[in-house]
Amino acid sequence: MPKAKKGGKSRRKLLMVGPDAPFQFVEAYKSLRTNLEFLSASSGCKVILITSSVPEEGKSNVAINLAATLASGGKRVVLVDGDLRKGSLSRYMHLARNRAGISNVVAGQCPLADALVRFKNVQFSLLPAGPLPPNPSEMLALPAVQELFTGLRDYYDFIIVDTPPVSVVTDAAVMCRFADGAILVVRPGVTTIQGAQLSKKNLESVHGRILGVVLNGYDIKRAGHKDGYYYSYSYDYYKHEGDDADGDAGE
Numbered sequence: 001m002p003k004a005k006k007g008g009k010s011r012r013k014l015l016m017v018g019p020d021a022p023f024q025f026v027e028a029y030k031s032l033r034t035n036l037e038f039l040s041a042s043s044g045c046k047v048i049l050i051t052s053s054v055p056e057e058g059k060s061n062v063a064i065n066l067a068a069t070l071a072s073g074g075k076r077v078v079l080v081d082g083d084l085r086k087g088s089l090s091r092y093m094h095l096a097r098n099r100a101g102i103s104n105v106v107a108g109q110c111p112l113a114d115a116l117v118r119f120k121n122v123q124f125s126l127l128p129a130g131p132l133p134p135n136p137s138e139m140l141a142l143p144a145v146q147e148l149f150t151g152l153r154d155y156y157d158f159i160i161v162d163t164p165p166v167s168v169v170t171d172a173a174v175m176c177r178f179a180d181g182a183i184l185v186v187r188p189g190v191t192t193i194q195g196a197q198l199s200k201k202n203l204e205s206v207h208g209r210i211l212g213v214v215l216n217g218y219d220i221k222r223a224g225h226k227d228g229y230y231y232s233y234s235y236d237y238y239k240h241e242g243d244d245a246d247g248d249a250g251e
């Protein structure tokens with residue numbers, strides 16, 4: 001579990017897919033991509049929320065890696081920081097925290113096109129959270145947010161939305177009204193059964209469609225599975241013995 005540094009700066013890391021990342025980690029995201037591409041083709045699934053029950057289950061890491069993997073497969077992808085309380089994506093992607101984003105677009109202070117950030121090293125665009133609003137849940141319920149997503153739908157194949165924990169605040173549930181579905185991230189040692197059940201209930205109470213669950217940080221060795229199948233479908237980033245890959249593209 002990451003601890004806060006002196007001065008309050010977080011030690012959180014971005015564990016990123018790429019040439020230096022463990023094979024199983026990269027393959028797991030490719031398998032998630034295949035499933036989502038199938039869903040997209042069969043049911044037009046485009047706006048996807050990434051959520052979980054409590055903090056630190058890996059939502060922001062999953063959202064970034066999923067966006068990067070979809071984009072590397074040739075899709076037009078925008079990653080949206082729907083966590084207006086923390087704006088973690090700006091930190092993970094090394095952007096200034098006060099950079100214009102959703103809150104400015106919704107307030108009519110900045111056109112959507114000007115708020116979008118394009119990176120050289122990854123092929124997706126990012127819509128940052130923008131300056132933190134005093135009332136994130138109320139802001140997300142505004143018609144301007146709906147319009148913003150309608151605008152993004154016209155241009156992108158996938159709109160991946162990072163959100164705050166659904167059993168803690170209502171923001172993800174509010175965003176269900178303009179999303180096609182949600183992926184629930186669970187993490188061994190962090191997620192409880194009660195927490196996951198409450199998240200499912202909260203999403204279903206607003207008619208949110210749960211597309212599936214990502215098991216993040218599953219320690220295969222600890223679980224005693226040596227089978228390659230389990231390696232392929234888990235989302236663990238831990239290294240094998242003798243493997244020097246680091247892959248930390250974060251702060």
Ligand SMILES: Nc1ncnc2c1ncn2[C@@H]1O[C@H](COP(=O)(O)OP(=O)(O)OP(=O)(O)O)[C@@H](O)[C@H]1O
Nearest residue numbers: 012013055056057058059060061216217235236237
């Ligand atoms: N698969 C993984 N293996 C190892 N560490 C991980 C994994 N996924 C996430 N982490 C670590 O857990 C911490 C929290 O990750 P992240 O910020 O993505 O969580 P979050 O669910 O978005 O949290 P919050 O709800 O507070 O926004 C980070 O330091 C990250 O590096």
Ligand SMILES: [Mg+2]
Nearest residue numbers: 059060083088
């Ligand atoms: Mg987060």
